[in-house]
Each structure stands twice: as structure tokens, then as C-alpha cells.
Amino acid sequence: MPGGGRTYERWTFLGRLGGWDLCLFKVLEAHYDACAILAELGCPPPAPGELWAVWAAEPPDAVLHYSPAGDGSLTGTKRWCTGASVVTHALITARNADERVLAAVQMNRAGVEVRDASWQAVGMARAETFDVAFDAVPAQLVAGNNRYVLRPGFWHGGAGIAAGWLGAARSIIDALLASQRARASGHQLVHLGAVETALDLNVTALHAVADAIDAQPHLAHERQVLQLRSGVDAACAQIITRVGRALGAGPLCQDREHARRVADLGVFTRQCHAERDLEALGRFALEAATPWPG
Numbered sequence: 254m255p256g257g258g259r260t261y262e263r264w265t266f267l268g269r270l271g272g273w274d275l276c277l278f279k280v281l282e283a284h285y286d287a288c289a290i291l292a293e294l295g296c297p298p299p300a301p302g303e304l305w306a307v308w309a310a311e312p313p314d315a316v317l318h319y320s321p322a323g324d325g326s327l328t329g330t331k332r333w334c335t336g337a338s339v340v341t342h343a344l345i346t347a348r349n350a351d352e353r354v355l356a357a358v359q360m361n362r363a364g365v366e367v368r369d370a371s372w373q374a375v376g377m378a379r380a381e382t383f384d385v386a387f388d389a390v391p392a393q394l395v396a397g398n399n400r401y402v403l404r405p406g407f408w409h410g411g412a413g414i415a416a417g418w419l420g421a422a423r424s425i426i427d428a429l430l431a432s433q434r435a436r437a438s439g440h441q442l443v444h445l446g447a448v449e450t451a452l453d454l455n456v457t458a459l460h461a462v463a464d465a466i467d468a469q470p471h472l473a474h475e476r477q478v479l480q481l482r483s484g485v486d487a488a489c490a491q492i493i494t495r496v497g498r499a500l501g502a503g504p505l506c507q508d509r510e511h512a513r514r515v516a517d518l519g520v521f522t523r524q525c526h527a528e529r530d531l532e533a534l535g536r537f538a539l540e541a542a543t544p545w546p547g
Contacts, residue, residue: 254289255409256470261463264416268459271417272424275517276379278417280336283307286410287344290355293406294396299342306343308334308385309401311353317387319347319354325394327358327387337367337383345392346401355401356392364388376520408473409466412459414524415485419455421518422485422492426452428504428511429496444499451488458484476537479530486525489518 255263267285271278287305288298299305310333311317317329327347334343337360345356358365364387371384401407426448433445462477493515497505504511 254292255406255413255463256466258467260409260467261460264413264459264463267413268416268420268423271420273420275417275421275514275521276377278420279377279380279382279521280304280306280339282413282417283335284340286413287342289406289410290344290401290404291395293404294355294400296357296395303341304336304339306334306336306340308343309346311346315384317345317347319349319356319392319394320389321349321394325356325392326389327356327392328389329387331385331387332371333382334367334385335380335382337385338369338381344395347392349397352397353399353402354394355396357395358387358390358392362390364390374516374520376516376518405471405473408475408478409470412462412466412474412478412481415455415482416459418485418489418518418522419452419459421514421521422448422452422489424514425492425496425511425518428508429499432500441499444495448492448495451491455481455485455488476534476541479534479537482525483527483530483534486522486527489522493519 263285267278267282270281283306284299284304286307290307291298308331310331312332315330315332317327317331320326320328327345329347331345331347340360343358343360345358347354347356360367366386366388368384368386369381372378372382395401426445429441429445429448433441458481462474462481465474465477466472497515505515506512
């Protein structure tokens with residue numbers, strides 16, 4: 254798990270997985286995240302053959318309620334449930350009055366309804382991210398009192414997502430790199446130099462954040478994680494744009510794998526909270542400004 258001394262090795266694996274298939278990465282990364290969450294909260298690990306998800310999005314128009322009555326249950330709708338039709342279990346955030354709790358649920362329970370028509374985008378379609386409705390579905394309380402978001406691993410896991418984005422960006426660059434090996438072109442070389450620089454700088458940042466987490470796993474490293482995710486988000490947008498400008502419409506229209514990867518990455522990086530994260534980083538800068546090089 255992150256913070257165990259091999260965080261960069263873990264993220265390198267996730268990056269390779271993202272470079273191969275972002276939808277598969279999203280499903281498997283969530284399972285690995287669930288394993289880390291359960292370990293951090295002192296719970297038993299998933300059993301062999303189980304595939305877990307982590308569903309923590311809480312848009313205002315869909316509220317999932319947890320009732321502690323009896324053995325506990327979930328009622329309501331959860332949005333953005335990746336792998337909803339394939340996972341066996343899920344860790345789900347829900348509301349118990351004003352408290353955010355984390356509960357574990359088996360997806361084969363009566364009262365679970367996967368609404369598989371809720372995803373309309375081309376990008377990330379194969380990740381099967383759907384709405385899931387729960388009607389008094391038995392659920393085990395895993396953590397109360399907002400412990401899910403207050404633990405250091407909440408931020409450590411968020412950095413692992415950026416590793417997958419970088420892996421996909423690497424594969425998009427490879428399409429341009431292959432073109433240059435066959436036929437060097439001046440303006441394409443400019444784009445290649447720019448995207449390789451953007452990628453390498455963020456891989457270096459990823460390594461630095463991994464080292465910081467391993468050195469102090471009890472800390473959240475929130476500022477560094479936000480900087481990493483924001484930087485990788487910007488780099489991915491630049492890479493998609495520059496590779497598209499360098500190669501034209503051809504690969505996007507005639508190379509199914511490349512076109513799918515570009516669409517997937519464009520959708521997935523919107524999980525970054527963009528200006529909201531940058532606003533948080535601005536507040537960090539005001540509160541902890543240090544002279545360069547701090």
C-alpha cells in the first residue's frame with residue numbers, strides 16, 4: 254500500500270496499466286485502493302476471487318443514506334460507480350445525518366439496481382461507470398465520523414490516479430514518436446520535444462511525492478498531491494493537443510486504440526477538480542509562503 258516503502262514501484266505499475274488500458278486501470282486501481290483502505294482502517298482484506306470498488310463521489314443531486322438500525326443498511330442513489338456491473342463488493346460513502354460514513358456492501362444483495370443507461374460518453378465507456386440505486390440494502394459500517402476522508406491514505410490514493418494518467422499520456426506520445434522515427438518533420442519535432450518535457454517533469458514530480466509519502470506515511474501530503482494532480486492534468490491536456498496538432502486527424506479517425514485512449518484520458522482527467530484544486534493550492538501558498546528555493 255502507499256507509504257509502505259515501495260510507493261513509486263506501485264505507481265510505476267499503475268502507470269503501465271494506465272498506458273495499456275485506462276478503463277481496466279480504473280477498475281483495478283479501485284480494487285487496490287479498497288485493499289489499502291481496509292488495511293489502513295484495520296479491516297480484513299478482500300477474499301480471493303472478490304473484486305472491490307470504491308465509490309465516494311457525492312454530487313448534490315444524489316444522496317445515499319446509511320441507517321445504523323439493525324445491522325446497517327443503505328438507501329438512495331450513488332452516482333459515478335465505476336465497475337458497477339462487474340465488481341462483487343464496494344466501499345461506499347454515505348450520509349448518516351450530518352456525518353459521512355464508509356460502508357461495505359455486497360453487490361449481489363436484493364435491493365441493488367445497476368442503472369446501466371446512465372453513462373453516455375464515448376471516453377471511459379468500458380469502465381462501466383453507472384448509477385446504482387440501493388433500497389434498504391444490508392451494509393457493514395467500515396468507518397464513521399468522516400474517518401474515510403481524514404486518513405492520510407485518502408490523499409495518497411489520489412496521487413496514484415495521476416500515475417495512470419501519465420501512463421496513458423506516455424502511450425499517446427508514443428504515436429507521435431513512432432511517426433517521427435519513420436519521417437522526421439520540423440514542426441512535429443517541436444511538439445515531440447514539448448510533450449516529452451511535460452511528461453518527464455511530471456514523472457519526476459511523481460517520484461518525489463512517492464518518496465515523501467514513504468518518508469512520512471503518517472502525513473497526508475495534501476499540498477504535494479494537489480500540485481501533482483494539477484500538474485499532470487495540465488500536462489495531459491497539452492499532450493493531447495500537441496500530439497493531435499502534430500499528427501492531424503488521421504490517427505484519431507483510423508487508429509481505434511489511439512482514438513480510444515485520447516477519448517478516455519480526456520474524460521478521466523476531469524476527475525481532477527481543476528480550478529477548485531488550484532484555489533486550494535493558492536490558499537496553501539498564502540498560508541505557507543517560503544522564499545525560493547524553499
